[in-house]
Amino acid sequence: MSIGKVWVLAEADGDEVASAALELLTKAREIGDTVEAVYVGSSADAVAGVLGEHGATTVYAVDPGDSLSGAVGAAALEKLIGEHSPDLVMFDQSYDGRDAIAGLSARIDRTVLTNSADIRIDGDQVRATTAIFGGTQIVETAFEGEAPYLAAFRPKSFVAEPSGGAAAAVVAVDGVDAGRAGEAKVLDRHVEEAEGPKLEEAEVVVSGGRGLGEAEHYALVETLAKLLKGAPGASRAIVDAGWVPYSHQVGQTGKTVKPKVYIALGISGATQHLVGMKGADNIIAVNKDAEAPIFSVSDLGIVGDVHKVVPKLIEALEARA
Amino acid sequence: MNVVVCVKQIPDPAAPGALDSDNTLTREGKLILDESDSFGVEMALQLVDTAGEGEVTLVSMAPNNEVSGLRTALAMGAAKAVLISDEALAGTDALGTAKVLAKAVERVGDADLVLTSTESTDGYTGTIPTQIGQLLDWPALTFAKHIEVGDGKVTIQRQTEAGYDTVEAPLPAVASVTAGVVEPRYPSFKGIMAAKNKPVDEVTVADLGLDGQVGWSGAHQAITAVEAAPEREAGEKIEDEGDAHENIVSFLDELKVI
Numbered sequence: 009m010s011i012g013k014v015w016v017l018a019e020a021d022g023d024e025v026a027s028a029a030l031e032l033l034t035k036a037r038e039i040g041d042t043v044e045a046v047y048v049g050s051s052a053d054a055v056a057g058v059l060g061e062h063g064a065t066t067v068y069a070v071d072p073g074d075s076l077s078g079a080v081g082a083a084a085l086e087k088l089i090g091e092h093s094p095d096l097v098m099f100d101q102s103y104d105g106r107d108a109i110a111g112l113s114a115r116i117d118r119t120v121l122t123n124s125a126d127i128r129i130d131g132d133q134v135r136a137t138t139a140i141f142g143g144t145q146i147v148e149t150a151f152e153g154e155a156p157y158l159a160a161f162r163p164k165s166f167v168a169e170p171s172g173g174a175a176a177a178v179v180a181v182d183g184v185d186a187g188r189a190g191e192a193k194v195l196d197r198h199v200e201e202a203e204g205p206k207l208e209e210a211e212v213v214v215s216g217g218r219g220l221g222e223a224e225h226y227a228l229v230e231t232l233a234k235l236l237k238g239a240p241g242a243s244r245a246i247v248d249a250g251w252v253p254y255s256h257q258v259g260q261t262g263k264t265v266k267p268k269v270y271i272a273l274g275i276s277g278a279t280q281h282l283v284g285m286k287g288a289d290n291i292i293a294v295n296k297d298a299e300a301p302i303f304s305v306s307d308l309g310i311v312g313d314v315h316k317v318v319p320k321l322i323e324a325l326e327a328r329a
Numbered sequence: 330m331n332v333v334v335c336v337k338q339i340p341d342p343a344a345p346g347a348l349d350s351d352n353t354l355t356r357e358g359k360l361i362l363d364e365s366d367s368f369g370v371e372m373a374l375q376l377v378d379t380a381g382e383g384e385v386t387l388v389s390m391a392p393n394n395e396v397s398g399l400r401t402a403l404a405m406g407a408a409k410a411v412l413i414s415d416e417a418l419a420g421t422d423a424l425g426t427a428k429v430l431a432k433a434v435e436r437v438g439d440a441d442l443v444l445t446s447t448e449s450t451d452g453y454t455g456t457i458p459t460q461i462g463q464l465l466d467w468p469a470l471t472f473a474k475h476i477e478v479g480d481g482k483v484t485i486q487r488q489t490e491a492g493y494d495t496v497e498a499p500l501p502a503v504a505s506v507t508a509g510v511v512e513p514r515y516p517s518f519k520g521i522m523a524a525k526n527k528p529v530d531e532v533t534v535a536d537l538g539l540d541g542q543v544g545w546s547g548a549h550q551a552i553t554a555v556e557a558a559p560e561r562e563a564g565e566k567i568e569d570e571g572d573a574h575e576n577i578v579s580f581l582d583e584l585k586v587i
């Protein structure tokens with residue numbers, strides 16, 4: 009089943025398109041007869057190729073300047089919706105994606121379905137699913153009332169696949185006035201340099217939890233991640249304790265990761281953590297408590313002390329390198 | 330400077346969640362202050378302190394005239410509260426909630442800044458702050474890990490994937506506060522006693538002029554199915570006897586990641 013026109017709000021990641029947009033476009037192709045993107049960023053011509061390759065025939069492009077991307081995205085969408093009447097607009101559940109869907113919902117008085125993991129068309133209904141209670145239950149919700157419907161998706165809900173389409177036609181959108189929302193201006197950007205792959209894109213993720221004992225021991229996680237060419241992650245417990253920045257957090261209120269291998273060190277496996285990582289192909293856990301819930305999702309569980317197992321593991325891997 | 334803090338009162342998150350027969354979250358029993366909002370309350374108290382004048386007002390929408398969570402925040406030092414409680418609010422979606430909260434902010438009247446958390450613990454749509462901003466036609470500065478107010482402006486450090494952005498806007502404005510950025514104070518005994526007599530303005534949907542716009546009819550969404558998520562199967566579990574790291578190495582070897 010399909011519906012007429014599906015739009016994806018594509019965010020910029022530097023001069024590129026954020027990878028979530030390509031995931032959403034891939035899904036949009038499956039459910040929409042027409043798929044178009046609305047790009048908030050400064051270099052639309054440079055991204056028209058990759059957007060087209062993932063199914064967008066047209067990209068409406070708006071430059072946010074120094075205003076918040078989500079605020080300008082919402083205002084641009086309001087204007088464009090009035091002109092082109094899409095049936096569904098898909099957003100990434102990211103910082104700017106959340107701002108955009110929220111601002112737009114208030115502008116055009118439409119409900120939002122957030123934290124979605126999937127979407128389907130059933131007869132004349134559009135239904136989105138979301139995992140609740142830490143991913144133990146799946147709820148399906150149908151939109152009612154008038155289109156356009158607005159839905160935000162957890163990153164990694166879909167796998168991006170190119171369709172081989174030609175570059176999208178770029179339509180510059182001018183005269184977008186975000187009103188007072190646009191008065192929030194970005195004065196400067198602080199980038200904390202990180203080496204290695206991004207957490208959401210890494211083949212291997214090594215995460216640490218409170219079981220590491222103290223902040224200094226997070227070095228074990230970083231060393232192991234580096235040896236495996238992976239990214240270091242964390243449970244919320246150690247993010248809240250200030251050991252590592254929030255950008256490392258995996259789980260319901262952090263990132264969703266789907267690596268080939270996820271290694272959990274001293275993490276109990278609370279449902280809110282599991283929801284962010286149980287989509288990994290393989291899970292290895294080290295925890296000294298044999299009853300820790302993390303073992304219920306682990307392919308290889310080691311009941312042991314991280315301070316004994318991990319240094320030996322690091323040594324063994326270094327010996328092979 | 331006057332700051333309004335939106336505080337949600339929620340079921341204890343430590344207790345297992347459950348859905349009522351109408352598929353809304355079970356909210357019976359005592360509700361507590363969402364811990365995420367304790368950071369906004371603390372931030373507001375500090376901002377008013379720094380400004381040297383003004384007060385902190387709480388706004389909360391909750392069933393059954395619930396005040397337990399409000400009393401906690403009043404005990405921390407907020408001056409007064411507006412509580413919106415009405416059976417007509419059952420089934421309200423995020424946008425409807427934002428409409429109620431925005432009207433309540435207008436009712437308070439003299440706010441320079443509205444604070445919320447970035448997402449609630451129980452519903453976590455994360456859309457309320459920007460929706461309130463848009464409904465009031467105020468800028469919304471989201472994901473603040475640091476806030477300063479001065480010269481009629483609010484300046485925040487906005488959490489980003491890569492670090493943070495410095496974002497500024499003229500007041501009045503809305504800002505959402507990330508967890509863990511300030512240390513919420515413990516209410517003192519004096520604070521707890523004083524909180525009992527602080528004014529709580531209890532209002533209904535009709536008082537806010539939102540009849541028919543909120544609750545089930547306003548939500549435009551209907552739950553069509555609830556089912557258990559597929560479980561992931563557990564694999565091998567081994568007790569470490571000094572050589573378990575070798576099992577990890579061979580596991581990684583088989584997967585060809587080393």
Ligand SMILES: Cc1cc2nc3c(=O)[nH]c(=O)nc-3n(C[C@H](O)[C@H](O)[C@H](O)COP(=O)(O)OP(=O)(O)OC[C@H]3O[C@@H](n4cnc5c(N)ncnc54)[C@H](O)[C@@H]3O)c2cc1C
Pocket residue numbers: 216217218219220221242243244245246257258259260261262263273274275276277278279280281284294295296297300312313314315342449450451
């Ligand atoms: C609304 C909400 C959202 C949340 N979102 C998230 C989220 O996004 N991500 C997240 O991670 N959490 C989240 N949480 C928190 C979650 O509920 C847990 O509190 C958190 O994941 C626990 O972190 P932890 O496993 O590091 O710590 P703990 O639960 O304290 O577990 C530590 C583990 O380490 C083990 N251990 C101790 N010492 C050793 C040792 N020497 N060697 C080996 N093992 C050892 C212990 O046996 C224990 O299992 C959320 C909670 C709520 C209410």
Ligand SMILES: Cc1cc2nc3c(=O)[nH]c(=O)nc-3n(C[C@H](O)[C@H](O)[C@H](O)COP(=O)(O)OP(=O)(O)OC[C@H]3O[C@@H](n4cnc5c(N)ncnc54)[C@H](O)[C@@H]3O)c2cc1C
Pocket residue numbers: 119120121122123140141335336337338354363365366388389390391421422423424426430444445446447448449450451452453454455456457458
């Ligand atoms: C598991 C679950 C999923 C849901 N998914 C959706 C959905 O996809 N779409 C939808 O429209 N509704 C959804 N809802 C309903 C939604 O949670 C409620 O409408 C709720 O009243 C407001 O949304 P929130 O708590 O998610 O807001 P958030 O945007 O997550 O809240 C951010 C902050 O806003 C303030 N705030 C929020 N609610 C109140 C309040 N009642 N009183 C005072 N301050 C408040 C607090 O500071 C809070 O921390 C869901 C509910 C549940 C239980």
